[in-house]
Amino acid sequence: MALTQEVKHLASSLGFCAVGITGADPFTPAAEVAARRTHDGLMDGLSWWSEARVQASADPRRATPDARSIIALAFPYPAKNHSNAPSPTRGGQGGGAGPRGRIASYALGRDYHEVLLERMQPLVEMLRQRGYRAKTYVDHGWMLDRAAAARAGIGWLGKNTNLLVPGTGSNVLLCEIVTSAELDLDQPLAKNCGSCNACMRVCPTGALLAPGVLDNRKCISYWTIEHRGVIPREMRPPIGDWVFGCDLCQEVCPINAAGDAQTPRPSADAFGPLLDGRPALEELLSLDEEAFRARFRESALWRTRRSGLLRNACIALGNVADRSSVPALRRAIQDRDPLVRGHAAWALGRLGGPAAKRALEGALRREADAWVREECGLALEECGPLAVRSAASPPTPLQPEPA
Ligand code: B12
Structure with missing residues (x-):
């Protein structure tokens, strides 16, 4: 079996729902988009984010000069659609009484960074055994995960900015292997969200x-x-x-x-x-x-x-x-x-x-x-009307709180 097919076959057997290959050229249009949005303040608040990081993340050869291909991978996570579920109130469900909050589905299991790194390992070993270099990225690595996934054709970018994998949707986490192996490249999908917003x-x-x-x-x-x-x-x-x-x-x-x-x-x-x-x-x-x-x-x-x-x-x-x-x-x-x-x-x-x-x-x-x-x-x-002195007045010594 050709190496590309072996990679894809192994990736599927490891639970990845989509795998695609793109070249190691810089993600120039995506970097321009990310740099502009960063400049416009749309990424403000993330202390670890910067235009320099965008430029570095857009160049897969920065950390791997002999890179030839990027294996882009999507891993599905169990998604619970909370919004369709009835809102439980006091005494409604087990595991603690009272009002309940909501946690995004991607975070409900073991930390996905660990899960995805583990899952990529057999692929990395296979490539290394064949004499190729292989470097992994997941989320916090300096890589534009969505841009890599989109260029490798494993999904399209939705209006909510998430990558949507055909047949699975956006409840997937993304990771990549940058390798010196020259694999057969895939093309981006010609899909979009149509008129849905x-x-x-x-x-x-x-x-x-x-x-x-x-x-x-x-x-x-x-x-x-x-x-x-x-x-x-x-x-x-x-x-x-x-x-x-x-x-x-x-x-x-x-x-x-x-x-x-x-x-x-x-x-x-x-x-x-x-x-x-x-x-x-x-x-x-x-x-x-x-x-x-x-x-x-x-x-x-x-x-x-x-x-x-x-x-x-x-x-x-x-x-x-x-x-x-x-x-x-x-x-x-x-x-x-x-x-x-x-x-x-x-x-x-x-x-x-x-x-x-x-x-x-x-x-x-x-x-x-x-x-x-x-x-x-x-x-x-x-x-309602204040019953105590104003908030501006200094605190008095600790008072016992009535039960
Ligand atoms: C910073 C960040 C956040 C920030 C900012 C979000 C943002 N828009 O960037 C915050 C904390 C808000 C966030 C939230 C979430 N995140 Co987040 N986040 C990231 C991170 C670290 C960087 C994303 C990034 O590059 N942002 C820069 C902006 C400008 O890029 P962008 O909007 O994604 O657009 C890119 C592409 O879409 C493309 N593009 C967009 N428009 C166009 C137009 C043209 C013409 C072209 C060519 C390209 C292009 O270029 C851009 C640059 O790559 C990535 C991991 C990574 N290393 O990539 C995860 C990542 C994007 N997040 C992820 C997830 C799961 C989430 C949440 C769903 C978590 C949750 N449930 O709360 C939400 C989703 C919110 C949303 N609707 O985006 C996943 C997305 C998986 C997927 N299916 O797409 C990623 C990929 C992590 C991973 N490895 O799986 N995230």
Whole structure:
């Protein structure tokens, strides 16, 4: 069998749902697009992103001067369409009571960087045994994953910017092997989304500015995964109940609806046992560092650390606005992490009512952090007329919180 066929055959048997080959020339048009969007501020907020990185990522020969071919691979992940599921409430499901949040499907299993690197290994070994160089890339490597996949013809770029694999959809993760082997090249697909723009209409923040153009600073995925620190107040309501990532622009995609039911077993198994995609929010708030590590260390959720995930859980609780969550938020407003305390204050303001107000008043008496005090003050204003001194007044010594 010719080497190209051997590569493709092995890739399929490893669970990749699409494999294509493109040459190692730079991704010039894609780099121009990425550089322009970076220049226009559409990638703002990602401290590790830069125009220099775009240029380097667009040149596969930068790290592998003798590269001849790129093997572009797509690996499907089990996707749960949360938006079609009924919204569970207190006592509704097992695994913790109370309102639930949502986690993007790609993050529910073992960290995909590990999964994909493992899956590529037999391909790498095969190429090396034949005397070729082979370098792997997945996501955080300096490579334009979607541009490589599109040029290798394994899918087309949808209006939500994601690569759509025919028959599977966009619930796939991308990786590449840059090799010195000269393989038979594939051509890009002549496909597009036609007149459908469901993804653009569903995005609650309007992050998809035009077909295929995403404003990072409006994307819920950016705020809940990548952003460190305080989430701006105006961004909090549209985040809804997402606590890690967002799948809205993929869930409405009709191409995905067709592919969803069929994540092939070997691929689904590679991710191991899945986290609950609708975690109980109050339970998330109760996780200390050790419990957070035990539950999320092996998953992509580790990226936010405890601080970010609990921040997100507070926002989701504020958006679900079920007053039975006040006791959990009252505990969170006493967390030792000010980021958690401040977002818990915001959530209490959204819940409103006498119990939330008392919790905020108690917090304001104790709180020394200026930003958290400001959040408490604004939240109290949302609850109704102020019952305590203004947020600007200094804290008094710690008062015991009424049970
Ligand atoms: C930065 C980043 C993000 C950022 C910014 C998103 C963005 N638009 O770039 C944030 C944190 C918001 C994000 C979110 C998500 N991400 Co992300 N992300 C990346 C990363 C690291 C870089 C992407 C990049 O190059 N951005 C620059 C912009 C300008 O590029 P782009 O919009 O993708 O457009 C490229 C192509 O489409 C092409 N192109 C676009 N228009 C045109 C027009 C012409 C004429 C031409 C020639 C080319 C072209 O050129 C561009 C440059 O390559 C890649 C991994 C990687 N190393 O590539 C993953 C990656 C894109 N993300 C991925 C995933 C899964 C997601 C989420 C679905 C996760 C989630 N559920 O929350 C969301 C999806 C949000 C969305 N609708 O895009 C997958 C996408 C898989 C797929 N099927 O496409 C990737 C490929 C990771 C992986 N290895 O699997 N992500």
